[in-house]
Amino acid sequence: MKAVPGPRDALTDVAGLLVGHHHALDEYATLGSGAATGCTVVRAPGGVTAAVDVRGGGPGTRETDLLDPGNAVRQLNAILLTGGSAYGLAAADGVMRWLEEHGEGIPMDPADPSRVVPIVPGAVIFDLPVGDWHIRPTADFGFLAAEAAAEEFARGSVGAGVGARAGSVKGGVGTASVVLGPGPAEGVTVAALVVANPVGSVFDPRTGLPWAIGTDGPERVGLRTPTAEELARANALPVKGTVLNTTIGVVATDAPLDPMGCRRMAITAHDGLGRAIRPAHSPLDGDTLFALATGRASIPDFPLPPAFPKDLLALDTICTAAALCVERAVLDAVLTATPVADIPSYSSLFPR
Secondary structure, three states: OOEEOOOOOOHHHOOOOEEEEEEEEOOOOEEOEOOEEEEEEEEEEEEEEEEEEEOOOOOOEEOOHHHOOOOOOOEEEEEEEEOOHHHHHHHHHHHHHHHHHOOOOEEOOOOOOOOEEOOOOEEEOOOOOOEOOOOOOOHHHHHHHHHHOEOOOOOEOOHHHOOOEEOOEEOEEEEEEEEEOOOOOOOOEEEEEEEEOOOOEOEOOOOOOEHHHOOOOHHHHOOOOOOHHHHHHHHOOOOOOOOOOOOEEEEEEOOOOOHHHHHHHHHHHHHHHHHHOEOOOOOOOOOEEEEEEOOOOOOOOOOOOOOOOOOHHHHHHHHHHHHHHHHHHHHHHHHHOOOEOOEOOHHHHOOO
């Protein structure tokens, strides 16, 4: 697969998608006190085709059944990724309020365009022990994140990633994109945004290098081999002590995929988690990936036998790219995260 990063190397390289964060973070936050949580909203003005794939054993989600390809609704207006465990799903109410105020949603009354029902699926991470257990994203968080959504957005310890922990180090929000080269999906953009909060490890205890460099190598992001002293310090960190974790995110393309194609993209994108996190999809995680297709790009016509869908070869390439983008997005989350509540970041342990 020939591909190059998009201009932002971000989810918003898929034209028509916007990302916004809102969080509460106190400088003095600890494990158990202060504010350290937030949410991230992906907005899709006008609606996009979507699907979802849930692989973890302990998911916290909203409206995922709606995205079954066999069900009636075929588009969504926004996705909520949030901290606060199940409490954080309240932030979706604020996203819906923002969308309703701006006329975004399924039109329900031809005589009154203000009568819409916004479709806002969501997924949560478990971050309650980071900061005060009782400070969680509310509907206002979701409203403000939707309001902030733009093509340019921050990554690292922001939004839904503020309270995230990736194994023994700080987790966060990461993103990546590729534009596909010559082949059955030439010119198509594929991208991912991930909130990394797994119970599993994100770096190799033998070398200190992230698992997520497996496809590209450490040189692509300027990583060096850690010293023996740095490795010993990192390996001495306590393992993550919570029974609920979860990595959640969004993969997207501008290809004209139908709901079944989106579903296949979501399924394959989970391969990226398996490359970047060990273990992934555990009984202690609720790993959930949403898949979106804006349909703004076209796919070259490659003739196939009539038994196969016309976009099969393009879909295969797009799925391969989605897994790569998720792998890179996890790496981006780990490398851009900064310490919160005395949780060390990878970059503080292994400075470049």
